[in-house]
Amino acid sequence: MRHSVASTLVACVVAAVGATTLIACGSDETAGKDAVAVGGNFSFVSPGGQLVIKYDQKDRKPVKDLSGPSLMESDKTIRLSDFDNQIVVLNAWGQWCAPCRTEVDDLQEIQDDLQKGPGNGADGSDDSGTSKGGPAGTVLGINVRDFNKQAAQDFVKDNDITYPSIYDPSFKSAISLGGIPASVVPTTIVLDKQHRPAAVFLREVNAKEIMDVVNNLEKE
Template structure:
């Protein structure tokens, strides 16, 4: 959860009062008024940079481009994080709905877990089927337009063009997440 501190992304442009800012045509994160649930209309969305990382379940690599043309629900999490542990079953239910629909995936980004076996055990013990990138220092935050690396859990709903449509800077439920995901499944690319 975010306390009283405002979340701000700095750039050369004046970003006061805006949600998404185009800087060279890419997404830049801003949290107006310290909001923890931020929605972006289609015309406000800007693409995030591609990123890749080690697959938590093995030695392979996962890239955002592996999911081209699909809705992707990014979730920064850690097995040490109480709210992350609590929302994992909600994220799994959304993954199952996405699998049924065939139009997207949840993609975890495991952060601040310096011993890989701990999050691997958590995934196995909790029946989580969606993939996760193993990224202890959360380098991926840079590719995501400066999403605050200190706010865990963070969930970013990307449309089929991999543009942020909604960002949650808090624990999320399957109901509130699906309300943001479902309309994107029917959007044209």
């Protein structure tokens, strides 16, 4: 297993009078900008104090089949297995989360690239310029702690988001991710075609770093 160098993150919950304030805290480098804690009274420290964890192919294990109701489509259930043999970029988000609002354009850019199909070029073609056809994968959102569903739906519409999201205000669906620390928001988990975690980002992400992982997975 490879681990990238990153700063220690401690996600903490501070109770205020009549309300709960969610604060991301850690070193000076990461405090307040990388993640927001979700949940009750707890303290979470990322593995080895790292915000980015990458897994070699031989060390990967599959996650359970994540499923839950669609945020945008009534009476529809979204399942991870709907994207069989595709790379999936899982992203736990909430419209209340400032880093989530910042990274959404990058996630949409990632979705656009994935939908163009696998290939060495950003246009979904191989080196010869020939399209390989079919999507390489998808971004799959997990909308958490948005008990006002309309607010989350409005966020999707206002930002022209085309990738699907599971509506999971109580975090029941996300629990099926097992030991992956999806309790930190935003968290982004890049799954390979066998739906095994290849990289976990416990902070805001950008399109380039995610597509670097995706491009390597396409070559496996």
